[in-house]
Amino acid sequence: MIKLKSILLLVFLFNIQIIWTQTSVDSSKVIRVLSFNILHGATTKGDFNLDVLAQVINDAKPDFVAMQEVDFKTNRAKQLDLTTELGWRTKMASVFGKAMPFDGGEYGEGVLSRYSFISTKTNALPYLAGTEPRAALEITTTLPSGDTISFIGTHLDHLKEETNRIAQAKKINEIFTLNEHPTLLVGDLNATPGSTPINILESRWNASYKKNNPEPTYPSSSPKIKIDYVMYYPKNRWRVLKTEVIKNTIASDHCAYLVTLELLDK
Numbered sequence: 029m030i031k032l033k034s035i036l037l038l039v040f041l042f043n044i045q046i047i048w049t050q051t052s053v054d055s056s057k058v059i060r061v062l063s064f065n066i067l068h069g070a071t072t073k074g075d076f077n078l079d080v081l082a083q084v085i086n087d088a089k090p091d092f093v094a095m096q097e098v099d100f101k102t103n104r105a106k107q108l109d110l111t112t113e114l115g116w117r118t119k120m121a122s123v124f125g126k127a128m129p130f131d132g133g134e135y136g137e138g139v140l141s142r143y144s145f146i147s148t149k150t151n152a153l154p155y156l157a158g159t160e161p162r163a164a165l166e167i168t169t170t171l172p173s174g175d176t177i178s179f180i181g182t183h184l185d186h187l188k189e190e191t192n193r194i195a196q197a198k199k200i201n202e203i204f205t206l207n208e209h210p211t212l213l214v215g216d217l218n219a220t221p222g223s224t225p226i227n228i229l230e231s232r233w234n235a236s237y238k239k240n241n242p243e244p245t246y247p248s249s250s251p252k253i254k255i256d257y258v259m260y261y262p263k264n265r266w267r268v269l270k271t272e273v274i275k276n277t278i279a280s281d282h283c284a285y286l287v288t289l290e291l292l293d294k
Contacts, residue, residue, distance in 0.1 A: 061289060069105045070104075078108075080276075088284065092214070093138075095139070099134075137165040141167060155196070179212045212259070
């Protein structure tokens with residue numbers, strides 16, 4: 029009887045070891061990703077305050093940030109390059125991607141990164157005449173593990189009619205699911221889970237949120253809907269470790285959305 033118990037204990041411990049090995053995490057392949065609509069530097073108080081935005085980012089300790097509603101030397105943003113300003117305040121590498129001319133400057137996407145860029149590219153997305161142009165800003169970089177990844181920040185159309193968002197989602201699938209490197213798609217998609225644009229994207233990308241309980245990200249004052257996302261491709265190269273909606277009612281009208289992922293081996 030004692031021998032049988034010993035055997036069963038060994039089998040139990042062996043199975044536990046297998047489970048632990050399968051779920052162990054390689055810290056060199058773990059990254060923290062933040063999606064943050066920064067409301068062109070304005071706060072919900074109606075003032076202009078980059079320090080409060082930088083504080084949200086610094087507190088989150090991300091490796092990558094995709095920022096939407098980013099101004100580049102516009103009059104309303106005091107002719108500042110917001111991406112560079114926030115890069116300086118967070119000690120991160122920065123790049124801006126123009127979607128359109130605006131207010132004496134430009135308006136579009138911004139990306140911040142802990143790591144230097146191998147390459148950057150701004151990709152124009154389709155839109156109907158008379159509506160706002162949109163873009164997807166892609167950076168390629170190398171992680172401390174030596175792995176190369178691509179990271180895309182984007183902001184889809186905000187109109188009630190889905191025509192632009194559907195076309196933009198299709199274009200994103202067309203461009204980026206051909207990437208040779210594991211890729212993250214991050215941003216304000218202005219669409220809720222289960223909508224046509226999200227279903228189009230999720231036909232190729234995995235999303236980080238829980239399908240049975242998507243945490244709302246907008247408005248920051250009292251979040252009711254989820255429109256901010258982190259998605260990944262290919263599906264077998266990433267594992268979501270943790271998600272968090274950062275509820276700061278002052279910094280922006282959106283909550284920042286923080287996701288921790290691990291890049292998996294092939």
